[in-house]
Amino acid sequence: MDTKIKKFKYVDYLWDKKRADALGDDQVALFLYRSNILGADLRITNYGGGNTSCKTIEKDPLTNEEVEVMWVKGSGGDIGTLDRSGIAGLYTSRLRDLKKVYKGLHDEDRMVGLFNHCIYDLDSKAPSIDTPLHGLLPFAHIDHLHPDALIAVAAAKDSEKVTKEIWGDTMGWVPWQKPGFDLGLQLEKCLEDNPGIRGIVLGSHGLFTWGDTSYECYMNSLEVIEMASNYIEEKIKEKDVVFGGQRLKSIPKAARLDKAAQLMPLLRGLCSSENRMIGHFTDDPIVMEYINSYDLERLAPMGTSCPDHFLRTKIQPLVLTLEKNEDLNDADAILKKIEPAFEAYRAEYADYYNTCKKDNSPAMRDANPVIIIYPGVGMFSFAKNKQTTRVASEFYINAINVMRGAEAITSYTSLPRQEAFDIEYWLLEEAKLLRMPKEQPLSRKVAFITGAGGGIGKAIADKLAAEGANVVLTDINEQSLIAANATYKRDVSTYAICDVTDTESIANAYKKACTEFGGVDIVVHSAGLAISKPLEDTTDKDWNILQDILVKGQFDLIKQAVAIMRKQGLGGDFVPIASKNGLVAGPNNVAYGTAKAAQQHMSRLLAAELGKDKIRVNVVNPDGVIVGSKIWEGAWAEGRAKANGITVEELPAFYAKRNLLNEIITPDDIANGVFSLVGILNKSTGNIINVDGGMANAFVR
Template identity: 80%
Template sequence: MSSTTTQFKYVDYLWDEEQAAKLGDDQVALFLYRSNILGSDLRITNYGGGNTSCKTIEKDPLTNEEVEVMWIKGSGGDIGTLNRAGIAGLYTGRLRDLKKVYGGLTDEDRMVGLFNHAIYDLDSRAPSIDTPLHGLLPFKHIDHLHPDAVIAVAAAENSQQVTRDIWGDSMAWVPWQRPGFDLGLQLEKALAENPGIRGIVLGSHGLFTWGDTSYECYMNSLEVIEMASEYIERKVKEKGSVFGGEKVSPLKAEERKAKAAKLMPLLRGLASSDSRMVGHFTDSDAVLQFINSYDLQRLAPMGTSCPDHFLRTKIQPLVLDLQTQQDVSDPKALLAKLKPAFNGYREQYRQYYETHKRSNSPAMRDPNPVVIIYPGVGMFTFAKNKQTARVASEFYVNAINVMRGAEAITSYTSLPRQEAFDIEYWLLEEAKLQRQPKEQPLSRKIALVTGAGGGIGKAIADKLASEGAVVVLTDIAEDRLQQAVTTYDKDQATYAVCDVTDSASIAGAFDKACLEFGGVDIVVHSAGLAISKPLHETTTKDWDILQNVLVKGQFELAKAGADIMKNQGLGGDIIPIASKNGLVSGPNNVAYGTAKAAQQHMARLLAAELAAFDVRVNTVNPDGVIIGSKIWEGEWAEGRAKAYGITVDELPAHYAKRNLLNRIIRPEDIADGVFAFTLLDKSTGNILNVDGGMANAFVR
């Protein structure tokens, strides 16, 4: 590792010389390596933000002549995870030839289509709007980043003078304008007028830096950002306070999270008036410093300055007018306070749209807030999935950092509303939205599954996640949960240790679901155990544990889950996993069969009661799930084998032969049954037997 690793205080130096050496002289690989380590530091650029490129000499497949090719992040990519599949390769010469046909600012959208005529690599990702910004500059390696510190400079009043104060003649400054071909021309012009500069600051937007090698480009970017960061911190110390100081004292961390968990389902329901949303909560130090400050009411309505920020956060947040000690135990009273705030925000957004729309503007999008601020507690964000909600939160933290820096330097300035609108409703942005893949059936849904550490419960969680849901895995064994959750992407699942016989433990699991994702839409009770004994051998302890886990557990889960679903106002599904044994009388099964029958009838009772809230309650009845099921380990299997006069090893074949389809039933089959019920929004109070066809278990 280079000795330069210690020279940076405000950015992370992550260049590993050994790793880079393995890439040899492959300039594209080195450009991707640089991109990934830059993208891993959220102070430098956030998910999907910024762009990076390199230029190489390649052989033209049509002429065999050597030509310069630019490799650049493609449309919709993320530099932190960028790979060869995510980049575009274009003939630099052809891209520059587009200057001959460029018709001015009204021609920007047409130019994007012409980029395709400059494609060199036929496997290219679609070129982004930033392509000419890189192509019209001569440097081998270029970074276009959105560092908090540099955007703070770019968004500060007197930004051009501040740029000179920090970097002298080594940096040029270009005033704000929308990304596109003309901005590329302005960068080219700035370089011609300021030869020898190391980079360019884009007003209200970001930073361009470059180098002859990937490493030189990387170091140049870090050094420029470090200089801006040092300047800001000196100004903060000189000023003595940030955001005017603390106006609201934050609650303690545990209190903040407890209050947020109770509030989340209400906010989610209101934020989902157009489309169901998934939530994220953060109460980081940077967030608390801003939301508890005197300047919150002045700065929040101004909106964010960088387009990458407000495209994901909307132009401004909703600030809740709630007392820090607000009672959250009465949902009806709280909703009475929250509804006017949301109605006001939606109306304000409609006015913003109507005031600034163009004749060809796309239709108004969801008017609900993405970012919701509760002084003293934290910040909530809502979006179509967990990743998007988390990224929106990260972007608003970037915006907070920008406001902090700009206010320390001089004062913060945001983009004019018309400029912001023109980017938010840019036809190219709309086209990008339209190109997004169709959402999965359970996208935007939140599921909580008990007994999900393995067996049927894990299979159910896997199925729901594969169909687009985010899942909360619960089980009594934390070691199993820790292993199980590693099989999902980080934004797709979390876990909570939960003993379904303990109402406090159940409440904690639902609090985790609310705090992590915003609420719950699907509750599956799969936790269970089985005891097979003759009547005279069945103990009171056997009876009680089956009643507690299967029946009481279902009751407590339904009670807690239904309360959240009512507060959200979005409906939902409660799906207990019962058994064929609740319908069919068999020997040596009085305790287990009775508990399963109770589960089934409780589901019918709940269906009748909860239908008024669009909460559907349906039961899945497995039978003979031996392979992969934890229930069949130990005494239960021995008991069933004894009841049928066969050995344990003969059980799988026995159960397969006795059903009409002669099929082995697996945990995945039960998961398919649960998934089917989540799609049937006009079905409640029903039973689905997943048993291969057992005539004596037919419900009609």
Template identity: 85%
Template structure:
């Protein structure tokens, strides 16, 4: 009977009842094991490692029993792995490839031959690690990148340490680029060391196995636990990590303040070739490393595990800024940052030129992915939020590896040529080329007010669907919590924001900067409507409309322009105004005047900000009744009274009065915004009417 195990350094997540529901379905059990292994970032990070199992299946051509290996496909993630993400291959065909293998120069050709071994026609493309699993005889295999094991693998005397921890129960092979030959080396290691429970791959990771999925799982955890315990004892004996503390961290509130101020500048510098999205982390493990005596020694050495540096670049950029640096003058801060970025880019160019070969792919973006600010935290920049966050997680893994290896003996990184051969491997380039085309608003950050529902939420939904990261703001937090629940992870964030309060706006923009690095698109959709004849319109009515619609727009523009100028990437500001700003109608003096002010402010801002490549435009809705928050209050009653009809008759009334006889929905307004920020990229100071055609509101 399976009993729950106790572990101190890894999470034991095997649920007996859950596993029992899977019966004897070995593929389902292998997927279950994969998912729970991937749930612990100390074991393997997003996209890292791979797992497999072997089963007996009926050959559809001969009806004979054949062994089939099921393994994580190329580009997958074991934490979220499903049947759709695995490859099924004839094991004997894969092993027969040994008969045609011509040596290390033949590695790339071998990957193409994996397709000739496919059993399951719905297979994901087999990864480069496929033969590492196929040439070993075990039913269930884990290839993982645990921090503790890579620390052992990256230690100067890795083979000796492996023996010290596990004795004769573990094999060891030196560093070698993944591929068919590494599979042969694993096979040879097992032949020379029968009965071992796993193999440590120098500077790389771990292979473990078992006869069942559970046995494999427990074997993996036990091996990782032993390495972790060994390292912990070494750290305790040493007394300090990374040579001890050199500087003190700022209090967390001050770290967040520094990060929100600095991130737009960093984002702009990192986006010199391609616009990037940012991520910030000031966790304890990062601060321990960034504040240490050994930072200057270890950071330039680079990472050891290929999975690490493929996502983080070979080394980070360490900022030469004091934690108490005055960041209030962006131009002065840039004077300090620009030389550091230029030096980093030049070093990367030199690395490329020194290591490149005749058939190497073109040099990629030379900007840093990981940026360390001692005393404050770590920034990462990539093409989207998920990639930036994952890069940060991988560098945390690298920090853990460096800490462990230094505690054991001495940390070693991969030679630069070896790192280059992985980074610019033609197979890695082919994987990048297979990535889906980016969406129109990919790499952009949108900030939308009034996004708790109605038009604002529809705009946020549209921009997110077209690739943008979105920050939803609203005055009511409950609305935001409900609204943001509709998005996948790494897409959206929210900030409670009262647009009549400049401090509240400032706080919301700081949230946007910390979450994503800055802001590219600002949409002022927050609003309210009051419809009364002049004799019933109060000063309070007038003031709140002016404050929310006009003053709010001014303050949003003023603060967002400051961020956009720091980034130096241009930007978009969209005002959601109204047909009522162009057309004189009854019982509408306060609302119509405020909307007209919004529209003219757009023209003034467009004229002023064109030099900064910041485009300012207006979308004029009209008659958006279905799904609009405005129509839930007294406004609907006021407009119905003005037209001499009932509230229930309003949707039909508004549809009949436009030229197209169409009902206007929040999604239609969202499409108008999208057209301005993604298609009409040479338009500024313009008004787009989304009203079904109102002749009296024609701009010209």
């Protein structure tokens, strides 16, 4: 086998001979390896798109006879992250026997249920609708991919003719057909009519390629995609302009990001009229070329063609009519301009649903747009979580590439609305949605935490993220932030340097939250420091720094957060981490105790003022958080030990013994207190929760 590295321009050659050789003759492992490296290149297929398979000879556990088994990506999986738990193993012969009972297109949904009667591996993932497309073809290894270049060919006018022009007689072509058993039969017939072909183009859909080994299949896929990509680029050179040329120029990068941050909360609020959404913004050059073009007005309403695209992006985007240099400072004025566009989009979507629905169609889903285009500025997307909205954005970029290629070849064609509806509201798709796990308590919410580089702040971020929130970590120490941010999976967190004594620094951190996730729902002020000194030793500097960080910082944080929350119109939560010392008088504590008391009373005042906006303000009062708390790392611990006549080493036990429960309080306990306020007690405001093991002199009432 020739495994010399090939040179490709439009796809990434990622086959590592050493890694592949280490897998030996394990064909399933090699098929999974191939799947993962194909899924690593977004030009080949996007997250959750496409499927791959291999066939092996196994021993039947009932007869001890050798049988052919097909291993294929299961329903809802992703080839880029596929492992053995995500595949289905089926008897190939039983799958092919289903031809004897298939009754036609009206029988497609029943056939999916019959796939379960073909299961060989009892640990199989549920087989997907594409299972027969692999099973009815005879090849050992098969790739079904959605490369931008191939969908451009598939979605181009005269697609069959173009296929012939690129590959001659070496590729088959099958017209658009909804995925299912009948499409598998059409692929089988295409191969019978065209023996010796290396693959098949599916009209408006994607690509099938194959090989006798995993490597041969991989190389076949890359070569076919490379040929299509090269053909398209040559056509673009011939035309000299893309998308009819540029109607307008983008505003500068920094200004784009500022506008995105200003607009995001308004868009998020409008997109969340039925369900709260998380946002994503991109100003990728490919996006800007498309949204600034003369052809945007013609192409955007046509919608996407590939089912994998429009299932995630909706059939078409919303294009804003705001001027690229629009002043976005007056939120009410901007809302008046864009709200009618949302109302029109929802009405058009409802008309699409009512025109195309059938007697057994599922109820109409959220009518808000997923993709929003602002010419000159960028593209926004909104969905139930960050991964889903990021993937929707990536899929629409794939759709842009498809339109770009198809327009260069001949002209772009999209699916008829009825065909698109039949995919979007397919009962099998509805069943897949119903199988999704229940959302977590803080799903769809964005939490902004100060002092999150470590200690109590990081513990709070960990807890809120574990309960489903996206977290924005802020601190003054960038190295701590980088380390903290690295502990989360992709699409969960971001970070921003934030000095809470600096108004502009706070504003920039909130901008990061808005551009990354769409806005803010929860703000936790955990940043702080502690200074314990007798009155005569307390300096103006001591007093001022505590007031600036704890009190003025809290004031500035919530003032700016409220402006964002009011734009969203979704309410919100503000939780300062104060202290038992704001309620209890003690020695050597005048500056710190006064600042903490100010935090507490400010929270009561704000709770009274902001209730009309559904913004809740509650306080968590820790006490004696020694283990894992940043403020105990320096002079504060020495000061408290001296005030109580003990050593620093004796502090944890000392503080545990003095509370009613005789418990050591940890950062995780404080995090649980915050979660109770933002995730459970959703009708509480103006409250103080003491997390101190029970200190009678700190009882609020």
